[in-house]
Amino acid sequence: MTVTTSSSTPRVKRMQRIVILGATSGIALEVQRQLAQQECELLLVARSPERLVALQSDLLARGAKQVLTCAANLASIPHHAGIFDFVRRSFPDFDTVLLAYGTMQDQKDSEDSVDALLDELNVNFVSATALLTLFAADLEQRRTGCLAALTSVAGDRGRRSNYVYGSAKGALSLFLQGLRSRLHPAGVRVITIKPGPVRTPMTDHLPNSARFADPEQVARDIVRALEHRSPDVLYTPRIWRYVMTAVGQIPESIFKRLSF
Amino acid sequence: MSGQTAATLRKKPAALQPTERILSWGRYPKTAHQHIYKPAWNDQVPEILKAAAPGSLLPYGLGRSYGDSCLNDGRQLIDCRRLNRILGFDESTGMVSCESGVSLSDILDVFLPKGWFLPVTPGTRFVTVGGAIANDVHGKNHHRAGTFGAHVHQIGLHRSHDGLVVCNAEENPDMLRATVGGLGLTGVMAWADIQLKRVRGPLIDVEFIPFQSLKSFLDLSRESDGRFEYTVAWLDCFAGRNARGIFFRGNHSAESGRIIRSKGGPKVPFALPGWWLNRYTIKAFNTAYYRAHAARKGTSVVPCNSFFYPLDSLRQWNLLYGKNGFLQYQCVIPESNVEAFEELLDLVAHSGMGSCLGVLKQFGSAPPAGMLSFPRPGLTLALDFAMRGERTLQLLRSFDRIVLESGGALYPAKDARMSPALFEASFPQWRSFVPFIDPKMSSSFWRRVTEAQ
Numbered sequence: 001m002t003v004t005t006s007s008s009t010p011r012v013k014r015m016q017r018i019v020i021l022g023a024t025s026g027i028a029l030e031v032q033r034q035l036a037q038q039e040c041e042l043l044l045v046a047r048s049p050e051r052l053v054a055l056q057s058d059l060l061a062r063g064a065k066q067v068l069t070c071a072a073n074l075a076s077i078p079h080h081a082g083i084f085d086f087v088r089r090s091f092p093d094f095d096t097v098l099l100a101y102g103t104m105q106d107q108k109d110s111e112d113s114v115d116a117l118l119d120e121l122n123v124n125f126v127s128a129t130a131l132l133t134l135f136a137a138d139l140e141q142r143r144t145g146c147l148a149a150l151t152s153v154a155g156d157r158g159r160r161s162n163y164v165y166g167s168a169k170g171a172l173s174l175f176l177q178g179l180r181s182r183l184h185p186a187g188v189r190v191i192t193i194k195p196g197p198v199r200t201p202m203t204d205h206l207p208n209s210a211r212f213a214d215p216e217q218v219a220r221d222i223v224r225a226l227e228h229r230s231p232d233v234l235y236t237p238r239i240w241r242y243v244m245t246a247v248g249q250i251p252e253s254i255f256k257r258l259s260f
Numbered sequence: 261m262s263g264q265t266a267a268t269l270r271k272k273p274a275a276l277q278p279t280e281r282i283l284s285w286g287r288y289p290k291t292a293h294q295h296i297y298k299p300a301w302n303d304q305v306p307e308i309l310k311a312a313a314p315g316s317l318l319p320y321g322l323g324r325s326y327g328d329s330c331l332n333d334g335r336q337l338i339d340c341r342r343l344n345r346i347l348g349f350d351e352s353t354g355m356v357s358c359e360s361g362v363s364l365s366d367i368l369d370v371f372l373p374k375g376w377f378l379p380v381t382p383g384t385r386f387v388t389v390g391g392a393i394a395n396d397v398h399g400k401n402h403h404r405a406g407t408f409g410a411h412v413h414q415i416g417l418h419r420s421h422d423g424l425v426v427c428n429a430e431e432n433p434d435m436l437r438a439t440v441g442g443l444g445l446t447g448v449m450a451w452a453d454i455q456l457k458r459v460r461g462p463l464i465d466v467e468f469i470p471f472q473s474l475k476s477f478l479d480l481s482r483e484s485d486g487r488f489e490y491t492v493a494w495l496d497c498f499a500g501r502n503a504r505g506i507f508f509r510g511n512h513s514a515e516s517g518r519i520i521r522s523k524g525g526p527k528v529p530f531a532l533p534g535w536w537l538n539r540y541t542i543k544a545f546n547t548a549y550y551r552a553h554a555a556r557k558g559t560s561v562v563p564c565n566s567f568f569y570p571l572d573s574l575r576q577w578n579l580l581y582g583k584n585g586f587l588q589y590q591c592v593i594p595e596s597n598v599e600a601f602e603e604l605l606d607l608v609a610h611s612g613m614g615s616c617l618g619v620l621k622q623f624g625s626a627p628p629a630g631m632l633s634f635p636r637p638g639l640t641l642a643l644d645f646a647m648r649g650e651r652t653l654q655l656l657r658s659f660d661r662i663v664l665e666s667g668g669a670l671y672p673a674k675d676a677r678m679s680p681a682l683f684e685a686s687f688p689q690w691r692s693f694v695p696f697i698d699p700k701m702s703s704s705f706w707r708r709v710t711e712a713q
Contacts, residue, residue, distance in 0.1 A: 024300075029300075048301075057345070057346065061346040063370075
């Protein structure tokens with residue numbers, strides 16, 4: 001149905017109805033604002049009902065055509081079926097899904113405690129793949145749409161200071177790579193978004209966080225990638241594509257001695 | 261799951277580390293803060309307040325205060341810029357409810373296309389609603405509309421002991437009057453309801469009139485107040501008491517026009533060497549500015565951005581003054597005391613240290629909206645001075661004497677150096693404000709002018 005409308009009226013953008021998983025995360029906040037300005041319709045999923053209410057009114061004021069909300073704990077896999085059901089019922093012809101939630105715990109905690117380690121992997125990798133699987137099946141069946149997820153440049157190479165978060169995000173990138181190939185015949189796009197360090201609540205405690213990328217700029221890149229047939233893997237800000245290419249060239253025998 | 265959970269927020273203070281440097285717009289004084297909290301949601305604020313030591317916190321917005329009223333040297337700030345959501349809007353009345361970190365720029369971007377404008381706007385759109393209230397800012401329509409605070413109907417205020425306190429004309433009216441112009445000391449504003457104003461479009465009918473004496477300025481100002489919503493004058497500060505300047509007066513235009521978004525514009529990339537703004541370059545600028553505007557004498561229609569926010573088109577213009585920063589001096593002198601005003605203008609001219617941007621305005625007689633509101637009937641003058649150490653401070657002290665003797669006042673939002681005595685003279689009622697201060701709040705400014713340590 002959406003396909004016919006968008007092909008008969010060329011001015012209408014492909015991306016109109018977007019599901020955001022993790023709507024209160026720092027990067028998602030900026031993405032949503034820019035989508036609202038483009039008069040998109042949004043369905044926001046996040047844990048806190050109060051925060052969703054504030055977000056909903058803000059995005060409506062800023063131009064969003066419709067904003068639906070669903071308060072649920074995305075990290076909890078037993079809740080996924082309910083979330084997916086809600087989306088199917090209230091927002092049946094969504095065309096884009098952006099998975100934007102994640103946690104970055106202190107790496108030290110994961111070294112000292114297996115529970116903390118599993119938490120980090122569960123939220124960032126296991127729960128993300130579980131959700132994406134539900135949405136992938138739906139889009140594959142409808143043979144339309146776009147699935148995008150935020151991973152991280154930290155997932156490109158395991159580093160001493162951040163390898164737990166990095167491995168979860170790296171695994172998610174691999175998962176998306178395979179999913180992309182699987183959904184390609186159905187015409188469903190899968191975008192892996194790899195931001196460098198961004199100035200958000202998640203990174204405030206890191207040294208030099210003031211010099212991190214501006215979330216507004218990162219969100220602009222993401223919105224552009226969702227809109228157009230641009231790269232399957234988006235590095236943002238763009239310089240990170242080259243940085244990570246260079247980092248990838250460092251031989252392991254040297255890399256293991258680097259302390260960053 | 262969503263970045264900053266309550267748990268991670270609670271963990272942060274343990275790792276207090278020097279954060280990015282926060283300075284005020286004048287880049288003087290140089291301060292170092294112990295920690296900057298950056299709550300993204302109002303539900304995180306009570307925890308920050310609860311955990312804080314007495315007198316350790318101060319809310320911070322876009323840092324457009326010129327001096328130290330937005331700073332808390334050696335202590336902590338709560339950066340409210342992420343509390344930037346619009347919570348509701350009534351299309352029929354124009355009442356907007358928004359979180360305190362929403363900028364006036366945001367409000368214009370969202371509501372000007374719908375035909376609503378700010379009831380009062382300062383000379384920059386890059387201030388937060390919280391900052392506009394805390395400094396009870398004024399604009400070119402003071403003679404008509406009073407201050408920003410006069411259009412604030414309701415405030416939700418996080419207080420460290422009482423939780424979220426709603427302040428309006430019925431509930432806690434005294435706390436509302438204390439918070440308007442309260443320099444952020446009464447608590448952290450969660451949200452505010454502000455009455456916007458209906459306009460036909462984004463254009464302003466403006467008229468430039470050159471004048472060459474203080475008397476002709478006063479005549480122009482009195483004559484214009486009734487017919488023009490906005491009046492202000494640019495002053496060549498090298499002219500002395502024969503005040504040479506350009507009088508601007510305007511009204512919202514009946515013409516409709518397209519809104520030009522003002523995101524871009526050139527940007528001063530780094531602090532320029534301090535010497536380049538000297539008496540010769542400034543004199544040359546002032547003469548050129550005067551001639552250019554005197555030649556354009558007459559009426560024209562301009563976009564509201566260029567009428568209200570000419571300086572916003574050069575981003576980070578404060579870096580023009582070099583790494584030592586600058587001081588702004590804004591005083592008000594009662595109209596009955598025009599001689600004192602003339603004396604002040606002579607002193608400025610003789611100092612040879614004046615600035616490009618002398619701004620002169622006659623305040624109206626609107627009753628103050630807040631306990632510590634600055635505007636009061638009289639003539640207000642604002643001038644910038646590059647910070648050149650003791651020389652500059654001494655010059656400003658000589659102005660202080662005139663202000664003090666004439667029964668005038670200085671504006672805390674622009675100040676980095678006024679003496680406790682001058683503060684006392686400017687705001688004799690300040691002691692009755694003290695009981696409204698939240699015990700967890702303090703600021704560099706407040707400690708300086710009330711001599712509390």
